[in-house]
Amino acid sequence: xxxxxxxxxxTDELKIVKDATCTFCGCVCDDMxxxxxxxxxxxxxxxxxLGKSWFFNHHIEDSPEATIAGQPVPFEEAVEKAAxxxxxxxxxxxxxxxxxxxxxxxVAIAITDWIGGTIDTTTSVCxxxxxxxxxGVGEVTCSLGEIKNRxxxxxxxxxNPAEGHPRHFTRYxxxxxGQFLPNGRKDRTAVLIDVRKTKTARAMDYYLxxxxxxxxxxxxxxxxxxxxxxxxxxxxQITGIPLDMLEDLVSxxxxxxxxxxxxxxxxxxxxxxxINTEAVLALARDMNKYTRFAAKPLRGHGxxxxxxxxxxxxxxxPFGVNLNRGYPRFNPGEFTTSDTLARGEAxxxxxxxxxxxxxxxxxxxxxxxxxxxxxxxxxLSETAKIATVAFTSxxxxxxxxxxxxxxDDVPIPLRPAFESPYRSDQTILTAIETRIREKQLAAx
Amino acid sequence: MAEEFILIPGRxxxxxxxLNEGKYTDGYLEEISTLQICEQDMQRLGLSDGDQVRMWNxxxxxxxxxxxxxxxxxxxxxxxxxxxxWSSALMGGDTQGSGMPDSKGLDVFLEPA
Numbered sequence: 001x002x003x004x005x006x007x008x009x010x011t012d013e014l015k016i017v018k019d020a021t022c023t024f025c026g027c028v029c030d031d032m033x034x035x036x037x038x039x040x041x042x043x044x045x046x047x048x049x050l051g052k053s054w055f056f057n058h059h060i061e062d063s064p065e066a067t068i069a070g071q072p073v074p075f076e077e078a079v080e081k082a083a084x085x086x087x088x089x090x091x092x093x094x095x096x097x098x099x100x101x102x103x104x105x106x107v108a109i110a111i112t113d114w115i116g117g118t119i120d121t122t123t124s125v126c127x128x129x130x131x132x133x134x135x136g137v138g139e140v141t142c143s144l145g146e147i148k149n150r151x152x153x154x155x156x157x158x159x160n161p162a163e164g165h166p167r168h169f170t171r172y173x174x175x176x177x178g179q180f181l182p183n184g185r186k187d188r189t190a191v192l193i194d195v196r197k198t199k200t201a202r203a204m205d206y207y208l209x210x211x212x213x214x215x216x217x218x219x220x221x222x223x224x225x226x227x228x229x230x231x232x233x234x235x236x237q238i239t240g241i242p243l244d245m246l247e248d249l250v251s252x253x254x255x256x257x258x259x260x261x262x263x264x265x266x267x268x269x270x271x272x273x274x275i276n277t278e279a280v281l282a283l284a285r286d287m288n289k290y291t292r293f294a295a296k297p298l299r300g301h302g303x304x305x306x307x308x309x310x311x312x313x314x315x316x317x318p319f320g321v322n323l324n325r326g327y328p329r330f331n332p333g334e335f336t337t338s339d340t341l342a343r344g345e346a347x348x349x350x351x352x353x354x355x356x357x358x359x360x361x362x363x364x365x366x367x368x369x370x371x372x373x374x375x376x377x378x379x380l381s382e383t384a385k386i387a388t389v390a391f392t393s394x395x396x397x398x399x400x401x402x403x404x405x406x407x408d409d410v411p412i413p414l415r416p417a418f419e420s421p422y423r424s425d426q427t428i429l430t431a432i433e434t435r436i437r438e439k440q441l442a443a444x
Numbered sequence: 445m446a447e448e449f450i451l452i453p454g455r456x457x458x459x460x461x462x463l464n465e466g467k468y469t470d471g472y473l474e475e476i477s478t479l480q481i482c483e484q485d486m487q488r489l490g491l492s493d494g495d496q497v498r499m500w501n502x503x504x505x506x507x508x509x510x511x512x513x514x515x516x517x518x519x520x521x522x523x524x525x526x527x528x529x530w531s532s533a534l535m536g537g538d539t540q541g542s543g544m545p546d547s548k549g550l551d552v553f554l555e556p557a
Contacts, residue, residue: 024460024464025460049457049460049461050457050460050461050464052461053460053461053462053463053464053465054464056464057464057465057466058464120543124543124544125543125544125545125547128542128543128544129542129543129544132542160454160455163455163456163457163460164455164457164460166457195452195519195522195549196452196454196517196518196522196524197515197516197517197518197519198517199457209519212450212452212522212549213450213549265454265547265548266548268544269544269546269547269548269549270546270548270549271546271549273540273542273544274542300455319543320543332539332541332542332543333539333540333541333542333543334541336539336542336543336544337543338537338539338543338544338545339537339539339543342537342538342539343537355467358467358528358529358532359527359532360532360535361503361532361535361536361537361545362503362504362532362533362535362536362537363537364537365532379466379467380467380468381467382467382529
């Protein structure tokens, strides 16, 4: 079936969608007011620069609904082929899921369970190390609402929300007036620790320029200072930051009524990874001896937090979960997609709303291009290009309803702007799951 | 002669907006392929904005245009590039048991192309 034969909303009627949700980044701001003309969003009130580009550039693509080896095929034929590929594999992997609804994520996990595969999400190359650290030292957590209403000390570490999460400052962490912060920004002390003096630094009271790959040492020194341990002044040689500045920072942290550390991939992607994050989480935990303190990861994609939540409440673990033995096994490094691909273990892949052919290492990409793949994506990507079976899907939040999780684990409903001729990820995955079960039951 | 630097791949606002316009648009491809170098390092290496530089490590090699980073955003010895195909080409497959390859703070060599 070609795109022309699919039902399309041809109305040119002007429509206003209030309280719509932007799903571009992990802030998932749910106060959008969208002006929709036919199949196009023409205004996105309250959206940031990233949100506007998200809403204005997701038109109806002129792509076939489904292809096999690049050739357009009817939807049912593509579903049949996808089911065959996944059933024939001995080490199938499911990957992606950070840019789709939680309802679709749930079906993807079910498929992986039926075929005895490995489920992993883009979290493993994002805040996966933070997920490991949570298990190691725990997470002193809070909601973005608590940060807005209570946090008089905000420390950003290894992140750049001014460019990655443009409304984080104005909506939650820096500018808004809160219940216990009647003067907004004036009532807050803001600090950035980073190796680059990014645009985020301009919005801060203090900027500490850290030498690359010394996050762990810095966090450990801060823990020591807080605990009254004498720290060697040579810490400046390692971290680039003088000891007296670190002592001053700890004093400010202790003086806060409610402090929060928000950290990014400067910690998780650098040498040390989960150990870096563990050190920062332990610092936040320690600070609760003196005042109230929390630590939160800044999450990137619109529903990557949902992926963690849904995989966790389905399997007990947040990512990198193998279901081949009939029960879940969690082992980052073994069941994470970078590894299963780079080591050449996976023999088929179901990839939903992500682009590992652009983002993964050379050996991982090389192997992915050799195995049969089923790919769901609203837009053409390097991964969709090499797919054995490719489905063009509707864009979540713009075309489909559902649920996403904000970066503080709060679920938010989606209010779509206009209908797409393409099916949703959830519908496509449910069709594949149904066909897999039919085949499995017929073989009994 | 090649010099050793530390490369930080990361996100930028322009990368985010051009990504939505499409991964095959000129704006996106330009953003993810342009290497940012601080002014002092640009001068020492005799580089001007738009010059091609060769950058490599034990994993791979890329040749990309460079530009001077804004203000004091980068200290000497540090390079920045937006995430994408070029930064991935310098990323190894080993995750040291974490699931996450070393993706920031990469040791690289650089010389004018």
